[in-house]
Amino acid sequence: MxxxxxxxxxxxxxxxxxxxxxxFEGLAGRVLFPPAAALELFRFLRDDRSFHHLSFVAGxxxxxxxxxxxxxxxxxxxxxxxxSTRVDASDPHLESATSVWPSANWHEREAWExxxxxxxxxxxxxxxxxxxxxxFHPLLRSFKLHEPEExxxxxxxx
Amino acid sequence: xxxxxxxxxxPAPSPSASGTPSSAALEPAVPFIEIEGLRTEQFIPAxxxxxxxxxxxQAQGKLIRPVFNxxxxxxxxxxxxxxxxxxxxxxxxxxxRFDAERFGxxxxxxxxxxxxxxxxGTVTWKVAHKLITLYEQMPEPKWVIAMGNCATGGGPFRTAxxxxxxxxKLVPVDIYIAGCPPRPEALLxxxxxxxxxxxxxxx
Ligand code: SF4
Numbered sequence: 347m348x349x350x351x352x353x354x355x356x357x358x359x360x361x362x363x364x365x366x367x368x369x370f371e372g373l374a375g376r377v378l379f380p381p382a383a384a385l386e387l388f389r390f391l392r393d394d395r396s397f398h399h400l401s402f403v404a405g406x407x408x409x410x411x412x413x414x415x416x417x418x419x420x421x422x423x424x425x426x427x428x429x430s431t432r433v434d435a436s437d438p439h440l441e442s443a444t445s446v447w448p449s450a451n452w453h454e455r456e457a458w459e460x461x462x463x464x465x466x467x468x469x470x471x472x473x474x475x476x477x478x479x480x481x482f483h484p485l486l487r488s489f490k491l492h493e494p495e496e497x498x499x500x501x502x503x504x
Numbered sequence: 505x506x507x508x509x510x511x512x513x514x515p516a517p518s519p520s521a522s523g524t525p526s527s528a529a530l531e532p533a534v535p536f537i538e539i540e541g542l543r544t545e546q547f548i549p550a551x552x553x554x555x556x557x558x559x560x561x562q563a564q565g566k567l568i569r570p571v572f573n574x575x576x577x578x579x580x581x582x583x584x585x586x587x588x589x590x591x592x593x594x595x596x597x598x599x600x601r602f603d604a605e606r607f608g609x610x611x612x613x614x615x616x617x618x619x620x621x622x623x624x625g626t627v628t629w630k631v632a633h634k635l636i637t638l639y640e641q642m643p644e645p646k647w648v649i650a651m652g653n654c655a656t657g658g659g660p661f662r663t664a665x666x667x668x669x670x671x672x673k674l675v676p677v678d679i680y681i682a683g684c685p686p687r688p689e690a691l692l693x694x695x696x697x698x699x700x701x702x703x704x705x706x707x
Contacts, residue, residue, distance in 0.1 A: 475630060475666065476629060476630060476665075476666060477629050477630050477632070477633070480629065482665060484665035484666070489665070491663040491664075
């Protein structure tokens with residue numbers, strides 16, 4: 347699918363929302379969007395552009411900002427599309443994609459757990475890979491490798 | 505060879521048998537009671553005394569503890585619980601080639617049937633409380649072997665955010681086996697060392 351065509355459709359649908367589409371090697375393209383446009387853009391891509399499948403959601407720490415990357419797959423276009431948005435690191439939060447793609451559930455839990463991005467209106471935002479009560483976001487750049495003695499993890503015994 | 509029919513006869517502790525050192529712990533503790541010719545009213549106090557001395561011996565563990573110890577240490581049942589790459593060596597130790605069943609070591613699938621927990625791999629914080637639960641579900645007496653560098657001290661993941669740096673933070677460990685992974689021979693050696701330890705402790 348032509349990246350240009352997608353860009354045109356998006357600009358028609360969302361004029362002046364700060365959404366840009368850039369080509370991406372081997373994929374349908376990469377869409378950069380502001381966090382405020384998230385849900386509308388998700389619904390548009392799912393309902394009008396047939397991106398029915400969300401492959402993954404990942405969080406990236408860029409120190410002053412945190413990036414959230416989504417990968418979508420379309421069965422009719424047979425192509426991947428990357429979405430990317432950046433939120434401020436002082437209060438990193440974003441609308442959850444679970445209402446559009448239920449598969450976002452666990453991926454967003456992981457992104458919250460690892461780089462501390464909160465997903466608003468997520469149905470069940472709790473730890474995925476770490477035990478309940480774990481107090482760190484270990485994939486942040488500010489998280490140092492610990493000497494084992496320094497890492498206090500409470501093991502809740504049930 | 506007909507014993508007097510009315511006598512509860514057990515061999516008296518014979519001083520001559522003290523030549524072998526190991527027999528001291530296993531000396532027959534049943535006292536010799538001569539009840540031949542006792543009248544009924546004398547029989548009951550005699551039997552009572554004999555029984556209470558038996559119970560006292562048992563309370564000190566002299567009577568059957570050595571037997572239990574011998575039986576227990578020669579039939580260690582480890583929990584069938586594979587955690588990480590070390591579990592492959594663990595499995596291999598029970599396969600045809602190394603055949604740990606030679607030593608009476610049979611992996612069981614329920615902690616209720618086990619007296620040995622072999623922690624064979626990386627323990628993450630997420631699985632830590634499950635390990636404690638499994639350990640507590642095992643009946644006493646029980647022992648723990650930390651197999652491999654991960655279980656011993658976190659191994660290559662010692663500074664990682666998700667790995668318990670040594671299972672001795674969670675449960676008491678009796679034997680540590682080094683290696684990444686230890687070979688099945690090392691595991692068998694560790695288990696034999698544990699058997700020796702159990703004999704020394706006399707649990
Ligand atoms: S000690 Fe080595 S082989 Fe064993 S679980 Fe750890 S990394 Fe794997």
